[in-house]
Structures are given as C-alpha cells and as structure tokens.
Amino acid sequence: MSIHPNITALTALLAEKSRATILAALMDGKFHTASELAYMATIKPQTASFHLAKLVENNLVISEKNGRFRYFRLANEEVANTLEIFMSISPPPEVRSLKQSSQLKRLENARTCYDHLAGRLSVTLTNIMQEEGYIEKSNKRFIITTKGEHFFKELGIDLIALSRKRRSFCHACLDWSERTHHLGGALGNGLFERYIELGWLESRENSREIVITTEGKSGFKEFFGLSI
Amino acid sequence: MSIHPNITALTALLAEKSRATILAALMDGKFHTASELAYMATIKPQTASFHLAKLVENNLVISEKNGRFRYFRLANEEVANTLEIFMSISPPPEVRSLKQSSQLKRLENARTCYDHLAGRLSVTLTNIMQEEGYIEKSNKRFIITTKGEHFFKELGIDLIALSRKRRSFCHACLDWSERTHHLGGALGNGLFERYIELGWLESRENSREIVITTEGKSGFKEFFGLSI
DNA sequence: TATATCATACGATACTTATCGAAGTATGGA
DNA sequence: TCCATACTTCGATAAGTATCGTATGATATA
Structure with a gap:
C-alpha cells in the first residue's frame, strides 16, 4: 500500500449532491440560515441540519447562533479558494x-x-x-x-x-x-x-x-x- | 437550486479509499496490471476490476490489452496534474x-x-x-x-x-x-x-x-x- | 401564557455501493 | 488436449448513509 495524502476525507464531503449545493450556495461568503440552505438544496430542514453538522465537524463551515436562527458561513477564505479550485x-x-x-x-x-x-x-x-x-x-x-x-x-x-x-x-x-x-x-x-x-x-x-x-x-x- | 460546476462526478470517484489508492499507484504514469493494483489496494481482483471499469468509464484511466494481461494507465498528463492538485x-x-x-x-x-x-x-x-x-x-x-x-x-x-x-x-x-x-x-x-x-x-x-x-x-x- | 417558527435529535427506511464467492471467457504453456 | 493464469461478469451480502416523519428544545411574537 503506497503512501498518499488523505484525499478521501475532503472528497467524500463534496461527493454528495446536497452538500455540494449547500457549499456552492455558501460560496458568497455570507451567512445563511439552515432552512434557507435546505430550500436551495431541495431537501427537508432535518436533512440540511444533518449535512451542516458534518460540514461544521470537518471545519469547512462555521455557525453562529442568533436568537432562534442559526447562521452558517464558510469557515474561511481558504475553504472558498479550495472549492473554487475544485470547480x-x-x-x-x-x-x-x-x-x-x-x-x-x-x-x-x-x-x-x-x-x-x-x-x-x-x-x-x-x-x-x-x-x-x-x-x-x-x-x-x-x-x-x-x-x-x-x-x-x-x-x-x-x-x-x-x-x-x-x-x-x-x-x-x-x-x-x-x-x-x-x-x-x-x-x-x-x-x-x-x-x-x-x-x-x-x-x-x-x-x-x-x-x-x-x-x-x-x-x-x-x-x-x-x-x- | 443554484448553478455550479458538476463537482460531485469527479469527487465521488476519489472519495473511495480503494480507488484513491489505485489512482495514487498509477501516478507514476506507467502501465500496471489489474492484479498488481488489486494487491496494492489490498482488495480481490474482482473488486479492482470493478473500480478500474469505473475509472475507465470516466476517462481517468485507459487500458490496453496484451495477451492475457490488461494494462492500466492514467488517461493523460492532465489527469495526473488534477490528482496532484487534489493532493x-x-x-x-x-x-x-x-x-x-x-x-x-x-x-x-x-x-x-x-x-x-x-x-x-x-x-x-x-x-x-x-x-x-x-x-x-x-x-x-x-x-x-x-x-x-x-x-x-x-x-x-x-x-x-x-x-x-x-x-x-x-x-x-x-x-x-x-x-x-x-x-x-x-x-x-x-x-x-x-x-x-x-x-x-x-x-x-x-x-x-x-x-x-x-x-x-x-x-x-x-x-x-x-x-x- | 399560548402559539408559531426555527433548528436539532432520534428512529425507521430505502437506496447506494463496495466487497467477495462462484462461474465464465480468453490466453499461454505443457 | 488439458491446465494454469489473468481478468471479467454475475449474484448475494453487508455496510454505509441520505432522507424524512415524529418529537423535542429554544426563541420570538401576539
């Protein structure tokens, strides 16, 4: 087994249509609510929440709570650049x-x-x-x-x-x-x-x-x- | 639903450990046999054949038959460069x-x-x-x-x-x-x-x-x- | 206080897919 | 002709996971 950088960790996150759509929506660098992202990806809020938790866990996205809303944004500019490279x-x-x-x-x-x-x-x-x-x-x-x-x-x-x-x-x-x-x-x-x-x-x-x-x-x- | 390049097609292929290992092994640009790649990825030949078929189908890999052997290689230099970028x-x-x-x-x-x-x-x-x-x-x-x-x-x-x-x-x-x-x-x-x-x-x-x-x-x- | 809204947690389900055994095809050698 | 090798195809299985209904907690509004 040869040594190679751990390429699967990142690609697995992008290999799913809903997550890719969410990330594409977040490419504007602005904060978006979970339901808004759910609507964009045409999935129910629970599913979006499931995906967003994964993205936060892997440091691609950060969240900020404000009242009953929770806002999501790309973690930093580097993530945005990486996504642009993938595109x-x-x-x-x-x-x-x-x-x-x-x-x-x-x-x-x-x-x-x-x-x-x-x-x-x-x-x-x-x-x-x-x-x-x-x-x-x-x-x-x-x-x-x-x-x-x-x-x-x-x-x-x-x-x-x-x-x-x-x-x-x-x-x-x-x-x-x-x-x-x-x-x-x-x-x-x-x-x-x-x-x-x-x-x-x-x-x-x-x-x-x-x-x-x-x-x-x-x-x-x-x-x-x-x-x- | 927003418009964005079809990022999932490529990433889905790389999101799997065995395929990633096979591709990493092929990064030397040389031809390799299916069993050799199976051994490297520690999977049975049938499984390697299954993955290689997918890679060929998506134009990442080309194959050449020689006698009872089948040799696989990266399709072109552009694929190698893309993989290096991912890494x-x-x-x-x-x-x-x-x-x-x-x-x-x-x-x-x-x-x-x-x-x-x-x-x-x-x-x-x-x-x-x-x-x-x-x-x-x-x-x-x-x-x-x-x-x-x-x-x-x-x-x-x-x-x-x-x-x-x-x-x-x-x-x-x-x-x-x-x-x-x-x-x-x-x-x-x-x-x-x-x-x-x-x-x-x-x-x-x-x-x-x-x-x-x-x-x-x-x-x-x-x-x-x-x-x- | 009651109610509507937003988000998450949990459980069930359905779908995808990686894996391998068994069988089949093609080729080379004895 | 027979057998070994290399690879593929097919079918079954098991593991993973995306999805959603239901329920729960938090918060704003009336």
Missing part, C-alpha cells in the same frame, strides 16, 4: 434550459467569490490594475506600487485600515470560469465593498450574481478606462 | 510508523509525477534552470531561452524530437509536497528519461520513489552546480 477542474455543468444558460453567462460575467469580486469583470479589472502599474504580481500574491497607493486612495480605499485586518492582504485568487487569477484577500474585499458603496455594483438576493449599474459603467470607465 | 489541498497523511515516515521523506525528496520528475529535487533543478537563464516562466508554461537550447543540447536532449510529440512541451506542473511548480510536459519527460539513461537516477519497482546514484550526484554537480 475549476470539474467538468462544466450540464445546461438544460435557456434560463440556466443565461444565468451561467451572468455568473461568468460577474459574481462573488467568498467576499470579493470574481468572474470576467474581476479578472479584467485585475489585469487593468497590473497594466497600469497599480499592482504587481509576485508568486501567489499581488504587491501594491506607489502609483497604486495613490489610485486606491483616490478610489476611497483605506489601505492602512485594510492591512490591519487579520487575513492575507491581497493574494491572487484562482478564477474557475476565466482560468486565471483575480484579486482576493482584504484588498479584494475592500474594493468590492467600495463598489457596492459607490453604487457601481448591486448584489442579488440568494445568488452570487452581480449586476453592473449605470453608475458603475461610467465609474469603471472613469477610473479604469473600461468600456462595458 | 496539494488535502490534509497530509497520518504517519503511523517510522518506516512510513522515512518513505514519505524520500517521496518528498524525489518521485515521479506521471512521466517526469517531481519533489524537492525537481523543484530545485527547475529553480536552477530559471536562475541560470535556461528557461523562463510565462503564465503556466516555461519558455526555453537561446542559452537554454545550448544547455539541453550539451545534456544530450533532442529538443526538436521532443517538440514533435503531441503534448504540451514544457508546462509548469504543480508540486504538492513543495507547494510550487516544477517542469512537466514533453521536456520534463525528456529530462527524466535522460537522467535515467545517464544513470543519474534509478526508479524503484512499484513505487514512485526515485534514488539519486553516485553518478547522479557528480552529474548534477557538474551540469547544475548542485551539491547533494
């Missing part, structure tokens, strides 16, 4: 309806990955920031240049406050639909929340889909030179 | 014995990944080749410089013959133990076979372990300036 090497989903097809296109266009932006928009913005010399890629991280510090200040981002957060500051996050990297970490999160604050982007309820507003179109044009 | 994000194996511990160290030191070299030695050699300017990393591939062409020629590698092969020439392959990239593809395979041919490395039967010979030590010293 990037899995075969693409079967598209059954026209509705699904357009939904998938919008997902590829712009979506959340844990707590920051992902998809084509995120990759494009990351590329522009590299080309403009605001950030530089180094191994699996991005480094902010002096030029970049000005840029983010102008955009209304408080880099010092972000750097105080207890997490990787701006690592390169693998994008499963675009098969390349986008900006993650605290800066990725800060940028995303700023876009929302500015009204450039709007997130939809119970979906990772992100919509670019009219203000967003002119905003991205002005700051990034991006025509959408 | 890199899985928790490390439980070490039960001293024997296992030293075996694991040797595996981390030097092993085969499909049909080329992996582990610390491979990563070190790849780094040296980059530092010496023989190859340059570009996205997920390496590019051979003019200086590099000379080097590989001197080493006895026929680059033209290798480039004719129907596979990626020299892509960056993720190394699960070193958490960085090493040289894969046709060139990675060509280098590995040349090391064997020169007697620098020896591969062990039924294991991915690779042993560096005395000739190898002086060879790597002479050509790469590497002291082992």
Whole structure:
C-alpha cells in the first residue's frame, strides 16, 4: 500500500449532491440560515441540519447562533479558494434550459467569490490594475506600487485600515470560469465593498450574481478606462 | 437550486479509499496490471476490476490489452496534474510508523509525477534552470531561452524530437509536497528519461520513489552546480 | 401564557455501493 | 488436449448513509 495524502476525507464531503449545493450556495461568503440552505438544496430542514453538522465537524463551515436562527458561513477564505479550485477542474455543468444558460453567462460575467469580486469583470479589472502599474504580481500574491497607493486612495480605499485586518492582504485568487487569477484577500474585499458603496455594483438576493449599474459603467470607465 | 460546476462526478470517484489508492499507484504514469493494483489496494481482483471499469468509464484511466494481461494507465498528463492538485489541498497523511515516515521523506525528496520528475529535487533543478537563464516562466508554461537550447543540447536532449510529440512541451506542473511548480510536459519527460539513461537516477519497482546514484550526484554537480 | 417558527435529535427506511464467492471467457504453456 | 493464469461478469451480502416523519428544545411574537 503506497503512501498518499488523505484525499478521501475532503472528497467524500463534496461527493454528495446536497452538500455540494449547500457549499456552492455558501460560496458568497455570507451567512445563511439552515432552512434557507435546505430550500436551495431541495431537501427537508432535518436533512440540511444533518449535512451542516458534518460540514461544521470537518471545519469547512462555521455557525453562529442568533436568537432562534442559526447562521452558517464558510469557515474561511481558504475553504472558498479550495472549492473554487475544485470547480475549476470539474467538468462544466450540464445546461438544460435557456434560463440556466443565461444565468451561467451572468455568473461568468460577474459574481462573488467568498467576499470579493470574481468572474470576467474581476479578472479584467485585475489585469487593468497590473497594466497600469497599480499592482504587481509576485508568486501567489499581488504587491501594491506607489502609483497604486495613490489610485486606491483616490478610489476611497483605506489601505492602512485594510492591512490591519487579520487575513492575507491581497493574494491572487484562482478564477474557475476565466482560468486565471483575480484579486482576493482584504484588498479584494475592500474594493468590492467600495463598489457596492459607490453604487457601481448591486448584489442579488440568494445568488452570487452581480449586476453592473449605470453608475458603475461610467465609474469603471472613469477610473479604469473600461468600456462595458 | 443554484448553478455550479458538476463537482460531485469527479469527487465521488476519489472519495473511495480503494480507488484513491489505485489512482495514487498509477501516478507514476506507467502501465500496471489489474492484479498488481488489486494487491496494492489490498482488495480481490474482482473488486479492482470493478473500480478500474469505473475509472475507465470516466476517462481517468485507459487500458490496453496484451495477451492475457490488461494494462492500466492514467488517461493523460492532465489527469495526473488534477490528482496532484487534489493532493496539494488535502490534509497530509497520518504517519503511523517510522518506516512510513522515512518513505514519505524520500517521496518528498524525489518521485515521479506521471512521466517526469517531481519533489524537492525537481523543484530545485527547475529553480536552477530559471536562475541560470535556461528557461523562463510565462503564465503556466516555461519558455526555453537561446542559452537554454545550448544547455539541453550539451545534456544530450533532442529538443526538436521532443517538440514533435503531441503534448504540451514544457508546462509548469504543480508540486504538492513543495507547494510550487516544477517542469512537466514533453521536456520534463525528456529530462527524466535522460537522467535515467545517464544513470543519474534509478526508479524503484512499484513505487514512485526515485534514488539519486553516485553518478547522479557528480552529474548534477557538474551540469547544475548542485551539491547533494 | 399560548402559539408559531426555527433548528436539532432520534428512529425507521430505502437506496447506494463496495466487497467477495462462484462461474465464465480468453490466453499461454505443457 | 488439458491446465494454469489473468481478468471479467454475475449474484448475494453487508455496510454505509441520505432522507424524512415524529418529537423535542429554544426563541420570538401576539
């Protein structure tokens, strides 16, 4: 019997349709209630509770009690990244309806990955920031240049406050639909929340889909030179 | 129900201990017989046959009949890379014995990944080749410089013959133990076979372990300036 | 205080599947 | 021709587990 990393522990958790659906729903990095996740996976609350207990036990998910509700969230950004990697090497989903097809296109266009932006928009913005010399890629991280510090200040981002957060500051996050990297970490999160604050982007309820507003179109044009 | 890539299809295949062991054994890229794989996974031949049929059906493994033997191999290099990625994000194996511990160290030191070299030695050699300017990393591939062409020629590698092969020439392959990239593809395979041919490395039967010979030590010293 | 809602615990059930014995097929050698 | 070997197919079995009905505990609202 040969030695190999314990690959079955993690894969067994993902090999079940209901659990995979729950985890996919949690990929937005937000808290969700058990019944909400049960509805999404089209199973009864008891079954969802059963699965969630397993996910918590294996440190993929954490829970927080609030009154009679219990909120579930992915344990950390690393879990989200791991799941994105799994998705990037899995075969693409079967598209059954026209509705699904357009939904998938919008997902590829712009979506959340844990707590920051992902998809084509995120990759494009990351590329522009590299080309403009605001950030530089180094191994699996991005480094902010002096030029970049000005840029983010102008955009209304408080880099010092972000750097105080207890997490990787701006690592390169693998994008499963675009098969390349986008900006993650605290800066990725800060940028995303700023876009929302500015009204450039709007997130939809119970979906990772992100919509670019009219203000967003002119905003991205002005700051990034991006025509959408 | 939300849309997400079909993650369960692949993970379900890896979630089973016997199949995971079989796949790990096939990671050397060589052909193995069904009974050999059954022995490695400590299951009866019928059970191995059952699992191998599933793996072939899902295009992870291909088989070739030769007389009364049937040989199994990983379908292609992409499968091997995918498995390495899964291993890199899985928790490390439980070490039960001293024997296992030293075996694991040797595996981390030097092993085969499909049909080329992996582990610390491979990563070190790849780094040296980059530092010496023989190859340059570009996205997920390496590019051979003019200086590099000379080097590989001197080493006895026929680059033209290798480039004719129907596979990626020299892509960056993720190394699960070193958490960085090493040289894969046709060139990675060509280098590995040349090391064997020169007697620098020896591969062990039924294991991915690779042993560096005395000739190898002086060879790597002479050509790469590497002291082992 | 009574009631509705949310979540979990327990037990029963049905389904999946890994495993192996027995039998069958194909091949090579004596 | 007979037998040994390598592998597969089939059927039975046992183990694991996803699911849900019912019941219970906790909490908010009326």
